[in-house]
Amino acid sequence: xxIFKRVTDLQRFVERQKKEGKLVGxxxxxxxxxxxxxSLIKRANDESEISVCSIFVNPTQFNDKDDLKKYPRPIEKDxxxxxxxxxDVLFLPEVEDVYPKGPKxxxxxxxxxxxxxxxxxxxxxxxxxxxxxxxLLDIVLPDKLFMGQKDFQQFTIIQNMIDQLxxxxxxxxxxxxxxxxxxxxxxxxxxxxxxxxxxxxxxxxTLKAAKKKVNSSTPEKVEKWALKExxxxxxxxxxxxxxxxxxxxPIKEFSDTDYVVACIAVWHEGxxxxxxxxxxxx
Ligand code: PAF
Numbered sequence: 668x669x670i671f672k673r674v675t676d677l678q679r680f681v682e683r684q685k686k687e688g689k690l691v692g693x694x695x696x697x698x699x700x701x702x703x704x705x706s707l708i709k710r711a712n713d714e715s716e717i718s719v720c721s722i723f724v725n726p727t728q729f730n731d732k733d734d735l736k737k738y739p740r741p742i743e744k745d746x747x748x749x750x751x752x753x754x755d756v757l758f759l760p761e762v763e764d765v766y767p768k769g770p771k772x773x774x775x776x777x778x779x780x781x782x783x784x785x786x787x788x789x790x791x792x793x794x795x796x797x798x799x800x801x802x803l804l805d806i807v808l809p810d811k812l813f814m815g816q817k818d819f820q821q822f823t824i825i826q827n828m829i830d831q832l833x834x835x836x837x838x839x840x841x842x843x844x845x846x847x848x849x850x851x852x853x854x855x856x857x858x859x860x861x862x863x864x865x866x867x868x869x870x871x872x873t874l875k876a877a878k879k880k881v882n883s884s885t886p887e888k889v890e891k892w893a894l895k896e897x898x899x900x901x902x903x904x905x906x907x908x909x910x911x912x913x914x915x916x917p918i919k920e921f922s923d924t925d926y927v928v929a930c931i932a933v934w935h936e937g938x939x940x941x942x943x944x945x946x947x948x949x
Contacts, residue, residue: 668750670757674806677758681719681807689716693809693836694754695800698722699739699854703844705752707813710841712753715811720749721758721803727770728795734939739857758807765802773798775831777824780915784930785820785941788905796821797828804836812836817843817851819930819943823915843942845871851942863936866901870931873897873907874944877929881946886918889929897933905932905939912945925949 671677681691692715694707704720711718722745729735742759749757773794780786781793804812812829814822826838844852849871850864859867873896880889886909897904911918912926921927927947933940 668746668754668757670746670759672759672761672764674760674764677719677756678806680756681717684717685808690811691715691717691719691807691809692811692813693803693807694718694720694813695803696720696722697724697738697854698745699741699857700745700748701844701852701854701856703815703817703852705748706844707815707841708749708752708754710839711811711813714813714839715809717755718753719756719758719807719809720754721760721807723758723760723765723799723803725765725795725799726762727766727798728792730789730791737858739854758803765799770798773801775828777827780820780824780827783820783910783915783917784906784908785932788932793821793824797824800825801828801832801834804834809836811839813839813841815841815843817853817942819912819928820915823913849875851940853940855938855940858938859936863901863938866899867935867940869897869899869902870933870940870942871944874929874931874942877907877909878944878946881921881927886921886927893929893931897931901935903934905934907931909946912948921947 692711694711696704708718724738726735775797786793822840829838848868850868873893877889877893890907890909893907894904909929911924912928928943928945930943
């Protein structure tokens with residue numbers, strides 16, 4: 668695996684690959700890699716000829732300084748995992764490489780997409796995500812971009828950015844990877860205790876039970892029920908939202924749209940966990 672720290676070195680390499688007609692697949696990450704990320708690398712290897720993974724803990728998407736400080740950074744382990752999964756290139760820039768003139772704000776109007784759920788609870792988060800993904804796409808110029816369904820709102824917003832700015836990159840969304848227990852894989856899971864990890868399966872259980880209620884209830888009733896479930900001892904739910912999968916806006920009836928998603932954010936043991944499930948896609 669090649670490791671590039673400098674933008675120009677990476678660009679020179681990618682340019683050469685493209686000249687040889689090779690398709691470039693890109694997986695942006697913030698490190699603390701796990702099987703979820705590896706499923707993106709595998710997909711990038713399947714669907715392109717050169718897989719590029721970036722590890723960059725982007726400061727502009729953290730509205731909570733403490734969360735940024737505590738974000739795990741096990742770089743040696745990450746490199747081993749990438750090599751074991753046949754990643755071709757690791758891009759490992761510093762903040763000054765990504766933002767040489769400081770983080771220039773990227774002004775994109777996402778309409779109502781970034782006003783709900785994560786956007787409502789994490790001010791400025793999606794502006795930061797869009798800014799870094801745009802910058803990384805400008806550097807890597809990939810043919811395909813691989814992102815996980817786990818961050819449902821994130822990939823929806825990035826697709827919207829790609830459409831608005833006519834970026835010539837195809838977004839490929841990959842399934843959520845779960846532990847055997849059902850817990851969605853996340854870099855933040857390492858901050859949970861053994862007991863906390865078991866208890867956190869509550870998110871997936873609640874989503875599965877919510878899906879069973881689609882034909883016999885209303886979104887409002889299911890949301891109320893789920894929020895009660897998620898208010899179990901030790902848990903602090905931020906939201907359980909049933910939304911239109913395209914617009915991310917709440918729906919009144921399950922029949923309002925052919926694409927329905929339920930998204931969750933809860934706190935447990937001081938860790939913010941998110942998860943989601945598609946309840947219906949016709
Ligand atoms: O999903 C993430 O890990 C990050 O938000 C991303 C897309 C790598 C941007 O920093």
